[in-house]
Amino acid sequence: GDSVTQMEGPVTLSEEAFLTINCTYTATGYPSLFWYVQYPGEGLQLLLKATKADDKGSNKGFEATYRKETTSFHLEKGSVQVSDSAVYFCALSGGGSYIPTFGRGTSLIVHP
Amino acid sequence: DARVTQTPRHKVTEMGQEVTMRCQPILGHNTVFWYRQTMMQGLELLAYFRNRAPLDDSGMPKDRFSAEMPDATLATLKIQPSEPRDSAVYFCASGLGQGGPYEQYFGPGTRLTVT
Numbered sequence: 286g287d288s289v290t291q292m293e294g295p296v297t298l299s300e301e302a303f304l305t306i307n308c309t310y311t312a313t314g315y316p317s318l319f320w321y322v323q324y325p326g327e328g329l330q331l332l333l334k335a336t337k338a339d340d341k342g343s344n345k346g347f348e349a350t351y352r353k354e355t356t357s358f359h360l361e362k363g364s365v366q367v368s369d370s371a372v373y374f375c376a377l378s379g380g381g382s383y384i385p386t387f388g389r390g391t392s393l394i395v396h397p
Numbered sequence: 398d399a400r401v402t403q404t405p406r407h408k409v410t411e412m413g414q415e416v417t418m419r420c421q422p423i424l425g426h427n428t429v430f431w432y433r434q435t436m437m438q439g440l441e442l443l444a445y446f447r448n449r450a451p452l453d454d455s456g457m458p459k460d461r462f463s464a465e466m467p468d469a470t471l472a473t474l475k476i477q478p479s480e481p482r483d484s485a486v487y488f489c490a491s492g493l494g495q496g497g498p499y500e501q502y503f504g505p506g507t508r509l510t511v512t
Contacts, residue, residue, distance in 0.1 A: 319500065328401075328488050328503030329440075374440070378499045384453060385430075385499055389439045 287312040289375050291388035298365055298395050306360040306391045308349075308375035316377040318342075318351050318358040323372045323390070332360075332373070370395045399423045401491050401504035409510045415477040418507045420489030421470055428499060429472045431457075431464055432488040434506070440488075446472065447494075479511045 292307040321329040333342035338353035375388040402421045431443040444454040444464040490501040
């Protein structure tokens, strides 16, 4: 079946540092890929998405590129802020099943 | 700004009691998902509806959990009887799709504590 693997957290950074959160996937077919963010006490929110190979999703300074050859969708941001502290989930849908498959989530902590 | 709403936001109950959680999906969305989130298990899919029909509830303990959509504006998740191990945050999410990749919109969750 489909699966998503994310790097273990927490990731701890200082403000203005560069962020990378790794995500790799296994899926049949051609899934769409997503990053969701969960702030403390809230539900998940869609951060960005990409629907086909080489697409780049971007939002709020975050970017991720759909790399079919490496089955990856790594999340990046050039300069993180304290307000980016949250849990980030990589997900896919439309591979072997349209039911979304989520990674375990990666906690990001940004210090002033 | 359309949002998924969930009630109650917090629920504390004693073991053995019935718990009902409600979700109002975004108007026009035809898919509804119920998830449970715990520190140990992460995010688990419990049930999935499309056009109000249950398509997958394989993640749900059948002996005590039930999920329904009485109409297009209401989804319910019931636990009877509740147990301490059911303590978790329960999320509802809605989306629009006819079998295509699903982009989901999550509610704020119901935090359930069973003592």
